[in-house]
Amino acid sequence: MNHNAEKISVNRDLFAKAYNFYKKKNYDSCYVYSTKALSVSKNTNEKDILNYIQGVSAIKKNLYKKALINISAISEGDYVSLKNSKLGMIYLNIKNYKKSIFFYKKWEKNNVDTKLSLKRNAFHNLGLNYIHVKDYGNAKKYFDKELKLIQKEDTLSLIRTKMDLANAYYNQYLDDDAIPLFQEAYDLAISFSDIEVKQNSAQNMAVVERNRKRYKESVEYYEEFIKWKDSIWNRDRIWELTEKDKQLAVAQKESEIALQDEKLKRQRIVQRGLLVGAGGLLLFIGLLGFFYRKLKKKNGLITQQKEDLNIANKTKDYLFSVVSHDLRSPMNTIKFQHEELKKHITNNNLEGIKQANNTAITVTKSTSHLLNNVLHWSLQQSNQMTYSEKEYALQPIIEQVLYDYENLIEANAIEIKTNYIKNSLVKVDRESLKIVFRNLLDNAVKYMKGKGIITVEIGTDDQNMAYVSIADTGIGISQERLEKINALKGVSIDKINRSEGVGLGLILCQTLIKKNKGILTFESEEGKGTKVVIQLPVFSEQ
Structure with a gap:
């Protein structure tokens, strides 16, 4: 709420309070709140109402000069x-x-x-x-x-x-008009309950009869006037005595209340003692509960650490399996190629040298790729991999990775096609995204088995997600293995069985894409190639 809205709210609140007090005839409170409301009010109609109810409150308090100021301030x-x-x-x-x-x-x-x-x-x-x-x-x-x-x-x-009209006639010496009105007022007052009215009408008649020289009647009216006057005095006296009786009753009641308070104080002392004892017991129970929860939390922590250790051990076993199995074969191949190379050099067989050298280079690159995956996975598992999310356009990231693969692709007689439908802006960690792209391109080249085409496309799908698709014309993936690969979205490394043919690279890709809030999906048909789709949320500045 802005400052002007707050002022309007305060104005309305003060106005409502002032008007409600006026309706309840609580003129003191009405006077106070209407003064406050007038000090902040800007609306003419509102100010007119406030001036009127404050003026009436001032009249009720006999503050006529103040009332004159308020009522005069009302607009025409x-x-x-x-x-x-x-x-x-x-x-x-x-x-x-x-x-x-x-x-x-x-x-x-x-x-x-x-x-x-x-x-x-x-x-x-x-x-x-x-x-x-x-x-x-x-x-x-x-x-x-x-x-x-x-x-x-x-x-x-x-x-x-009738009395006021009679006085008007009487002051003009129009007795014939005045006296009947005085008499009518007196006759009405006799049957009326108000003592002051009876007193005033009797006094008027006493004055009238005296001026008419009817002294006997005048004395009777004066006696009646005195009787009503005494009644008023007696009434006031009774009220005064009643008030004193009330005060005595209140004093007696206060004395009884004081005695009762003393009893209550003693009871409260006893209650406090009981409460202190109960409080001590509750504190003791609370401490027991606290230590129990602390012990339970400690046991839970130990259980969690045990589970984490089990996962770490499984991860370690997996990595050892990768290193011992996946590295043993390429290292043997490299060793064999070196021996072949030595033999071809001795025989001066240039074609054999070239073939052995190319094979050694290919195996070395594959081994380097595997080692990179092991390194990245280790860093990710130990939370040492740095993630720095920033806004990037997808096209430059793709082009950088493709540039790094130009030589490898040319060496394998593979054609790269690109289709940049829409260059979207995404908020990602660029380096981890590059690792994913490299792995997917490595797989595409690896399973091409000779000449083929790799098509890279970027755009925006129906769900307003930015996507990158990498499609190859390689050997494809069997339906059974494809289901296992797509199932990696919610599976951790400790639940993967290497014998099912799922490599570390794919697990790493799924992990890093998930870290970037994306989705990785594989589509494939055996003998017709594979298409991998990466979906990433489009960056919005809102």
């Missing part, structure tokens, strides 16, 4: 109606009645979709504003509007509005 877009109504409320609370009226009037022009409860509240606050500026006509107008929106079951709103 989709939230303009809410903005004007909240500004009207804020200015009413800070007693700037003219500005409050100004913003409520702006709200009134565009309040079609406003909720019923918000409309009622706005009309009520407009009525209060007009009372404070002594514009009683407009005060009555908006209180009347509010009354039309109040449902009958909303007793509290009816009482509040």
Whole structure:
């Protein structure tokens, strides 16, 4: 995730937290998270919502100046109606009645979709504003509007509005209009559960009756007012006593908890002792297990070393067999040819000298090839053969090997044909690949038995693998031996029986091709020649 994506993720997280706290009416947390979100937010709509919910949170905390900053920052877009109504409320609370009226009037022009409860509240606050500026006509107008929106079951709103409207009339000395409203509010308050409402309505009636010089009725209302006032005091007193009882109960509970904690501490000490003992036992068992695993691992290592030694011994036996069997015959041949050469020199037989010399050279090259294979196999088995994988084109590697074989091929009257369909790039160890090519060319020449053609082709197959094929027109391979040669892909030297006619060179070729992540396959038919295909993965820079 890049830096911008991380910022967007943080913005959304802060916004979501602020809005969720607002929905849950947790205004303190909403205030904190909306502040954080506003510091990083760039989106106008998002900032409008954050300013609104922080402004409402500030109002709930009586931070009206802060609320004024937030609500004023809302853009003149989709939230303009809410903005004007909240500004009207804020200015009413800070007693700037003219500005409050100004913003409520702006709200009134565009309040079609406003909720019923918000409309009622706005009309009520407009009525209060007009009372404070002594514009009683407009005060009555908006209180009347509010009354039309109040449902009958909303007793509290009816009482509040009737009392505010009555005060508007009363301040204009319109007693005939005011007194019935005070009376209605009082009658509703009697059957209502809110004690403060009962107290306020009784006080209003006491003042009205005193001003009408009906002192007896006024005293009765004052007595009722005092009764409700005492009820409020008693209620608060009961709450206070209840709170003290709670505190005493909590203190007693804490004392019981402390005693229980002391018991638990003692139990924990006993448990710790048991745990220490159990831990010591587990440690002892763990140590036994550790030493057992170590011994088992050591035995496994010894077993593996024994298996490796067996393979090494079989490899050694195989190599000794190669040296003792495959070298004995050519060395005897060379010895015999030297004796023949000596005889021909004595007899001055030039044709015999030439023939003996050519035979000795051929046998010597074959023996040299065998020794090279033994050397390479020994190095490979002892992990001393260096592998250095790099990107190479196949064609130059093939051409280098073919160049080295020009003299041998000409001497044997063999024709080389090349078909470079596609020169692929492969990632291989070049030197080990050359060893494979030399062995395969040696075999092709060796089993040609006279004149013939060797065709070398490179290209790409259907599996998107680079391939090199070396096809000869030699004597071919029997089906039985061909199956054994192709089976070498997954067989190690310790499982090869030399009596089956599989030489070291072919095993070395399979090993080195596998090391280069390739596949070596032989196709042949007796009397028609042999085709060897090497498949290698095409190098890709991805």
